[in-house]
Amino acid sequence: MLEFDGLHKSYGGNRVLDGVSFAVAPGTMFGFCGSNGAGKTTTMRIAMGLARADAGEVRWQGRPLDQALRRRIGYMPEERGLYPKMRVGEQLAYFARLHGLDAGAATRAAEHWADRLGLGARRRSRVEELSLGNQQRVQLAAALVSRPEVLILDEPFSGLDPVGVDALAEALLEQVRGGVPVVFSSHQLDLVERLCDAVGILARGSMVAVGPVAELRRREAGGLLRVDVPDAPPGWAAGLPGVRVVAERAGDTLLELAPGTDDQAVLAAALRTGRVAHFARREPSLVELFREAVAEPAGEVAA
Numbered sequence: 341m342l343e344f345d346g347l348h349k350s351y352g353g354n355r356v357l358d359g360v361s362f363a364v365a366p367g368t369m370f371g372f373c374g375s376n377g378a379g380k381t382t383t384m385r386i387a388m389g390l391a392r393a394d395a396g397e398v399r400w401q402g403r404p405l406d407q408a409l410r411r412r413i414g415y416m417p418e419e420r421g422l423y424p425k426m427r428v429g430e431q432l433a434y435f436a437r438l439h440g441l442d443a444g445a446a447t448r449a450a451e452h453w454a455d456r457l458g459l460g461a462r463r464r465s466r467v468e469e470l471s472l473g474n475q476q477r478v479q480l481a482a483a484l485v486s487r488p489e490v491l492i493l494d495e496p497f498s499g500l501d502p503v504g505v506d507a508l509a510e511a512l513l514e515q516v517r518g519g520v521p522v523v524f525s526s527h528q529l530d531l532v533e534r535l536c537d538a539v540g541i542l543a544r545g546s547m548v549a550v551g552p553v554a555e556l557r558r559r560e561a562g563g564l565l566r567v568d569v570p571d572a573p574p575g576w577a578a579g580l581p582g583v584r585v586v587a588e589r590a591g592d593t594l595l596e597l598a599p600g601t602d603d604q605a606v607l608a609a610a611l612r613t614g615r616v617a618h619f620a621r622r623e624p625s626l627v628e629l630f631r632e633a634v635a636e637p638a639g640e641v642a643a
């Protein structure tokens with residue numbers, strides 16, 4: 341297990357992390373989500389020893405991370421970290437050697453990952469000559485080239501075109517199939533939902549939701565009901581007790597039911613308007629879960 345355990349971190353009076361805990365099992369992909377400034381980068385930097393936690397620790401296979409263990413981690417920093425003048429192939433081989441591969445193995449790994457990430461034709465180019473998206477591919481190759489046991493990636497998908505996203509996603513899934521735990525931060529929730537076994541949402545200094553996406557969606561599904569009543573007049577559900585109309589378009593209506601509200605009463609009201617084309621509980625999307633999770637509780641906003 342890769343375990344983030346009770347991380348606290350303040351910068352001056354700004355409390356950024358207030359007990360961040362989550363775990364990533366070997367062979368699983370974890371999507372690390374949260375608003376801008378929530379503390380995702382800070383959490384990853386603490387894991388990599390680039391920032392110091394005020395309290396808490398990060399462990400891999402039960403051992404707190406130290407510099408020796410960190411050499412076994414592939415890390416993609418948010419600020420990126422390539423040498424602009426170095427050629428792509430040399431750079432990748434250099435990173436591989438830094439992580440302990442011998443010269444021959446480092447060159448082979450550099451070639452392999454350049455090809456895998458669609459950079460084969462650019463191996464002799466200087467990094468500064470590449471587009472931003474291609475520099476990003478190099479950065480990812482740099483994280484993979486040392487055959488890491490763990491991958492920690494800060495927004496690896498940002499700025500990639502759809503082909504680049506697919507190449508990166510396939511490379512990461514292959515690592516997962518090989519038993520590597522992968523944690524990556526992202527604002528691209530569709531990707532997180534598609535790729536990740538589990539997701540964590542960071543807000544107000546701690547993880548406000550953690551678990552498999554399907555489980556989180558099921559857990560929150562209780563309140564949402566989609567009713568399609570094509571013949572109903574606009575506002576047909578507005579006065580129903582315990583019901584809030586979330587959206588309504590030509591009779592296709594999304595309702596949020598307060599706890600304890602009888603959905604059969606809603607069905608009866610729907611039938612009174614005429615034909616009911618659809619009536620079902622609806623699971624929220626990850627975007628809706630995210631919005632809900634990061635929203636300030638009403639009391640705190642007032643405060």
Ligand SMILES: Nc1ncnc2c1ncn2[C@@H]1O[C@H](COP(=O)(O)OP(=O)(O)OP(=O)(O)O)[C@@H](O)[C@H]1O
Pocket residue numbers: 351354356374375376377378379380381382383
């Ligand atoms: N070295 C630092 N000194 C002071 N404040 C910092 C430092 N690093 C981060 N912070 C603050 O910590 C908070 C969390 O920043 P962080 O970069 O970890 O967020 P994030 O979740 O990665 O955001 P984003 O999604 O925008 O990348 C922010 O308020 C930021 O200003």
